[in-house]
Amino acid sequence: MRFRLVLLALVIPLLSLAAGQEKAGGTPPRPAPAPATTASVPGVPARATPLGPNSWRFTDPEGKTWVYYRTPFGISRSAEQKPAAAGELPAGWKAVQAGDEIQFERPTPFGVTRWSRKKDQLTDVERRLWERDCPKDETKSAGEKAAAKE
Numbered sequence: 732m733r734f735r736l737v738l739l740a741l742v743i744p745l746l747s748l749a750a751g752q753e754k755a756g757g758t759p760p761r762p763a764p765a766p767a768t769t770a771s772v773p774g775v776p777a778r779a780t781p782l783g784p785n786s787w788r789f790t791d792p793e794g795k796t797w798v799y800y801r802t803p804f805g806i807s808r809s810a811e812q813k814p815a816a817a818g819e820l821p822a823g824w825k826a827v828q829a830g831d832e833i834q835f836e837r838p839t840p841f842g843v844t845r846w847s848r849k850k851d852q853l854t855d856v857e858r859r860l861w862e863r864d865c866p867k868d869e870t871k872s873a874g875e876k877a878a879a880k881e
Contacts, residue, residue, distance in 0.1 A: 774806035775799045820856070826864040833861050 772787075776799075779787035785801035788811065796811040824837045834847040835857060848857060 772801070772806070820860055820863060824860055826857070826861045828865065833857070835860065 775787050776789045779789035779799060781787050782798070787799045788796060789799065790796045797808050798811050800807045800809070821837065824835065827834050827836075829847065832847045832849055833853065834845060836843050836845050838844075848854075850861075853861060
C-alpha cells in the first residue's frame with residue numbers, strides 16, 4: 732500500500748510537469764480559416780459576389796438573380812426573393828362581412844387560416860383588404876348613401 736502511495740506521489744508531479752511543457756513549447760495555435768473565396772467553393776460561379784461567410788449572389792446571363800448558400804449537405808441555390816411593395820396586398824387573402832365583424836382568410840402551407848375582427852379594430856392591411864373585397868355599395872360613405880336614398 733505504501734509503495735502505491737509513494738509511486739503516486741512521484742508520478743503526479745512528473746505528469747503535471749510534462750503537461751506544462753507541452754503547452755509552453757508545443758505546436759503553435761492553428762490560424763483561423765480564411766474566408767472562402769468564390770473561386771475556391773465548388774458549385775458557386777466564379778463571378779458570384781459574397782453576401783456573408785456562407786452565401787453568395789450571382790446574376791446569370793438571362794438576368795435572373797440567384798443566391799447560393801452553403802449548407803451541411805453542400806451548396807444550395809434559390810432564386811432571389813424581391814420584397815413586396817409597400818402598398819401591395821398579400822395574394823390569396825379574402826375578407827367577408829359577418830354581422831358587425833369582418834372574417835379574413837389566408838392560405839398557409841398547413842391549410843387555410845381564418846380570423847375575424849370588429850370593423851373599428853382592423854389593422855392597416857386588414858382595412859385595405861376589406862376595402863378591396865367589400866361590396867361596392869358598402870364602400871360608399873354615409874353621406875353618399877343618404878344622397879342615393881333621396
